Amino acid sequence: MHARFLYPLGFGILATGLWEVLWRALRIPLWILPAPSGVMLKLYSMREYVWPHIRVTVIEVLAGFVIAFVLAITIAALVIFFEQLGWVLLPYIVIVRTIPILAIAPLLLMWFGFGLWPKIAVVILISFFPIVINAIRGLRSTDYRIMELMDSVSATRMQVFLKVRTRASLPLVFAGLKIAITSSVIGAVVGEFIGADTGLGYLIINASTRLDTELLFSAMVLLAALGLSLFGLVAAAERCFVFWGHQEST
Amino acid sequence: MAGATGGVGAPGGPIVRLEGVGLHYRTANGDLLEAVRKADLEIVPGEFVSLIGPSGCGKTTILKLISNLLAPTQGRILVQGEPPSEAKRRRQFGFVFQDSVLLPWRTVMENATLLLEIVGIERDRMTSKVTELLGLVGLRGFEGRYPHELSGGMRQRVSMVRALSLDPAILLMDEPFGALDEMTRDRMNMELLRIWEATGTTIVFVTHSIPEAVFLSQRVVVMSARPGQIKEIVPIDLPRPRQVQVKDSVPFIGYTRRIRDLINGMGE
Numbered sequence: 001m002h003a004r005f006l007y008p009l010g011f012g013i014l015a016t017g018l019w020e021v022l023w024r025a026l027r028i029p030l031w032i033l034p035a036p037s038g039v040m041l042k043l044y045s046m047r048e049y050v051w052p053h054i055r056v057t058v059i060e061v062l063a064g065f066v067i068a069f070v071l072a073i074t075i076a077a078l079v080i081f082f083e084q085l086g087w088v089l090l091p092y093i094v095i096v097r098t099i100p101i102l103a104i105a106p107l108l109l110m111w112f113g114f115g116l117w118p119k120i121a122v123v124i125l126i127s128f129f130p131i132v133i134n135a136i137r138g139l140r141s142t143d144y145r146i147m148e149l150m151d152s153v154s155a156t157r158m159q160v161f162l163k164v165r166t167r168a169s170l171p172l173v174f175a176g177l178k179i180a181i182t183s184s185v186i187g188a189v190v191g192e193f194i195g196a197d198t199g200l201g202y203l204i205i206n207a208s209t210r211l212d213t214e215l216l217f218s219a220m221v222l223l224a225a226l227g228l229s230l231f232g233l234v235a236a237a238e239r240c241f242v243f244w245g246h247q248e249s250t
Numbered sequence: 251m252a253g254a255t256g257g258v259g260a261p262g263g264p265i266v267r268l269e270g271v272g273l274h275y276r277t278a279n280g281d282l283l284e285a286v287r288k289a290d291l292e293i294v295p296g297e298f299v300s301l302i303g304p305s306g307c308g309k310t311t312i313l314k315l316i317s318n319l320l321a322p323t324q325g326r327i328l329v330q331g332e333p334p335s336e337a338k339r340r341r342q343f344g345f346v347f348q349d350s351v352l353l354p355w356r357t358v359m360e361n362a363t364l365l366l367e368i369v370g371i372e373r374d375r376m377t378s379k380v381t382e383l384l385g386l387v388g389l390r391g392f393e394g395r396y397p398h399e400l401s402g403g404m405r406q407r408v409s410m411v412r413a414l415s416l417d418p419a420i421l422l423m424d425e426p427f428g429a430l431d432e433m434t435r436d437r438m439n440m441e442l443l444r445i446w447e448a449t450g451t452t453i454v455f456v457t458h459s460i461p462e463a464v465f466l467s468q469r470v471v472v473m474s475a476r477p478g479q480i481k482e483i484v485p486i487d488l489p490r491p492r493q494v495q496v497k498d499s500v501p502f503i504g505y506t507r508r509i510r511d512l513i514n515g516m517g518e
Contacts, residue, residue: 145351148319152343153416155368163364167355244354244398 034214039221042214054222056199060116060188061230064123065181072128073173076135080165081157086136097129101187105194119191119199126187127180134176138169174238181234185227200226264292265330265419265452266316272324273311284477285311288325291471291480293454295419298446300455300463301471303513308478309456313422316454317343330419337419341369344413344451346423350405352397352412358384359393362411369416383411386445403434410445420452428458436494439465443492460513461497464488464505472512482512 016036022028023035030038043050079086101122108118142164150160192201200219207215268291274284286308293299301309314320315327318334329337337343352361362380371379384390387407397405406426413421426442427435439462446453457463463470470484486505488496496502 143351145345145347145349146353149345149351149365149412150368151319152317152338152345153341153365153368154339159368163367164353167353170355244396 031211031213034217038214039217043218043221046215046218050203050218050222053198053200053203053219054226056116056196057185057188057192057201057223058226060119060123060191060199061181061184061226063116064120064187065127065184067120068124068128068180068184069131069177071124072131072176073135076132076139077161079136080139080161093129093132096125099125101125101190102194105191108191109195114195114197118194119188119196122191123184123187126190127184130179130183131173131176134172134179135169138172138176139165141172142168170238170242174234174242177234178231178238181230182227185223185230189223263331264328265295265297266291266293266454267328268292268312268315268325269327270325271315271322271327273308273315273320274323286315286322287477287479289480291483293452295452296450298453298455298466298468299471300457300467300469301473302457302460302463302509303473303478303481304475305458306478307473307475309473310424311478313424313454313456316420317345317422341416342419344416344418344421346406346409346413346421346426348425348428350397350402350409352405352408354397356396357393358389358395358397358400358408361397361408362415365412366415380411380415383414386448387411387441401434402430403438406430406438407441410442414445414449414451417449418451420454423453423455425456425458427462435459435462440494442466447491460506460509461502464502464509465492465497470505470509472509474513474515484509484512 020036023033034042075089079089105118105122108121112118112121139161142160146164147160150164155163188199189201189204192199193205196202200223203219204216207213207219268289271286271289272284273286274282277283289308289312291299291312301312303309311320315322316329316334318338327334329342353364356364359377359380362384363376366376366379381390381393384393387410389404389407389411392400392404397408400408409426427438430438442453443466445451455463455466464486467486470486472481472484473479474481484505488499488501488505
């Protein structure tokens with residue numbers, strides 16, 4: 001394995017080992033903090049029970065993220081073609097971003113019911129902003145001399161958009177997607193806190209009311225794994241699409 | 251003479267003509283700035299002319315005025331007997347900048363055909379045209395490479411192929427070799443002269459380097475700053491085809507000294 005992955009993995013194992021040793025040495029009560037070994041055993045013994053909760057959260061995260069992505073890219077493209085639309089929309093995009101999710105969550109429950117949709121709505125609300133802001137910036141990030149060249153052959157705005165802007169925007173679009181995918185996981189969990197009967201967020205609430213710290217930490221471990229994998233997928237897609245490297249200005 | 255025959259101006263007349271051209275503009279804090287003052291210049295078809303002078307003397311501005319990226323506030327500009335906007339519409343201008351400004355996600359071939367794609371040339375003709383030009387600049391075999399896999403000199407050659415792909419009558423070059431090391435620059439100078447002779451294009455070349463201007467040009471336009479104006483036009487009478495050795499010759503050194511004195515204000 002590559003050192004790039006071995007180093008953080010080694011750090012994780014070391015930290016967990018230290019935690020285990022200290023936990024045993026200091027005799028920390030289980031209701032304050034569980035031991036890593038206990039969390040792992042819990043996870044293993046409850047693997048069948050936990051599985052549907054993982055599935056629901058993954059669906060919420062992916063659905064919300066994909067919808068936010070499509071919406072954000074569409075709006076960013078429209079803003080490039082109709083600048084005034086950007087003037088109208090941008091303040092409201094910022095306002096929507098500043099709405100405390102907890103304040104409107106009960107409303108979302110009323111509007112969309114008790115199922116997946118209010119959670120997906122929260123994910124969209126949270127992950128839309130970083131994608132749209134970075135996509136607009138990316139689509140505008142074209143070298144003015146390329147624009148002069150395109151102008152010298154009377155290129156249409158659509159040609160400039162398709163042949164230059166879309167690809168030139170990718171480094172920034174991916175910067176936005178990386179922020180959005182991790183926010184999406186938080187969004188789904190927050191959505192589940194408000195009212196759910198499945199999902200890792202529900203599991204956390206459930207475990208904490210029963211002071212089942214081992215289950216609580218199990219859910220957090222699963223969330224961490226989910227966040228890391230999704231982030232890794234986005235990063236892999238980035239390496240594939242932005243193969244020329246960010247700093248390349250030519 | 252590729253491209254240059256498309257003009258509608260009087261035969262034998264200048265391809266570019268600046269008559270008392272001036273450009274004023276307002277800066278962000280409201281000051282009126284004079285970027286170019288009373289510039290008169292005639293360039294004949296097929297000529298190689300360099301613009302040289304200190305930073306801020308308006309060299310690049312002159313290129314932008316000729317190619318209609320800027321409009322003069324005084325005087326008049328004619329390209330092939332018409333306003334520059336007309337020549338631009340007929341795609342008579344090719345551009346090469348200091349950086350190659352290639353699209354990093356496109357291969358050498360795809361970068362070279364970019365402008366042809368915009369114009370809507372059919373693929374077969376496009377490929378054969380660009381393949382010929384890539385051969386001319388010695389990039390045969392690199393068609394599938396990406397810009398980040400090329401050296402600075404090679405990238406600049408791709409940029410030249412892109413500029414020449416539409417057979418422009420006038421090639422506008424803004425310090426195209428300024429970012430290259432001296433050895434690469436010398437080699438690129440030789441290549442440029444070869445391409446110029448092969449295509450017959452008119453070249454307007456902006457540079458900071460006096461030896462480069464003398465080596466390449468038929469005439470060197472010496473400019474001064476604040477306000478930018480043409481100080482003197484120096485014809486360079488050196489034998490062609492020019493070889494690197496000419497740089498050690500007495501007349502060459504005479505020209506560079508004269509132009510340096512003009513730039514430093516001792517030429518009067």
